[in-house]
Amino acid sequence: SCQVTLLTVTILSLVGFYFIKGAVNRERRLKTHELLASSPMSNFAYLVGKFGGNVMVLLSMILTLALTSALLQFARNEDRTIKIIDLLAPYILVITPVMIFVAALAIFFDSVKFLRGGIGNVIFYIFWVFAIVTGGMNRSEIAPLLDFFGISFLWNEMMNGCAAAVTSYVPWEGIHSLGFNFTRSGPPQLGTFLWNGPHWSSSFVLGRVVLLIFSVAVVSVSAILFRRFDEEPGKVRQRFFGKKTAPAPENQ
DSSP states (O other), X not given: OHHHHHHHHHHHHHHXXXXXXXXTXXXXXXXXXXXXXXXXXXXXXXXHHHHHHHHHHHHHHXXXXXXXXXXXHHHTTSOSOOOHHHHHHHIIIIIHHHHHHHHHHHHHHHHSGGGSSHHHHHHHHHHHHHHHHHHHSOSSOOOXXXXXXXXXXXXXXXXXXXXXXXXXXXXXXXXXXXXXXXXXXXXXXXXXXXXXXXXXXXXXXXXXXXXXXXXXHHHHHHHHHOOOTTOOTTSOOOOXXXXXXXXXXXXX
């Protein structure tokens, strides 16, 4: 499951963002925005509902990955014993916080007008590349808050486990790849070693908790910045919590 996590956490976050982005604009396409604009629902309640829907979509993708990794374990005949906690831990501690934060970012981009279109898509892609370069390309373990995808943590845990089992192996020495590997001398001779899985340090877990808290903060800020579908300069604005204040009736 750690191998599947490393292979999918980056690409799934990119594809997932563009897949769920536009949930707010979808109301305009479906012609339901006028009903929502006139409803007493607060910005926060509305965006939390959209955020929850985005999270459920992304979690369904994670669940599919977890089931696939279990099937791959049987297909490769690596081990007939499935340890549920060890299998699900990388998905819960590594991928899930990332996808929840991606869902929050999608809500934020939908709430800010100039981020809803192509500019927002480009900005997120730049952020995504920066997160990979910061965390995934480092040859040493970095601070958990900077290891957005958890790649640096898992890489180092795998290499340390290999070094403990194979005395001739030196971490970060030579070429390391998670993709398809080809050699001129034919198929590579691959060996295996016993690895009991990563040691989930308290600092890494705390970093993921901070990421979840930050996700909630992003949704809260989105509710403040979000303009109702019927809002224009000079019209009544929706409060952060509570019902929309109706204008006072004019004297006849």
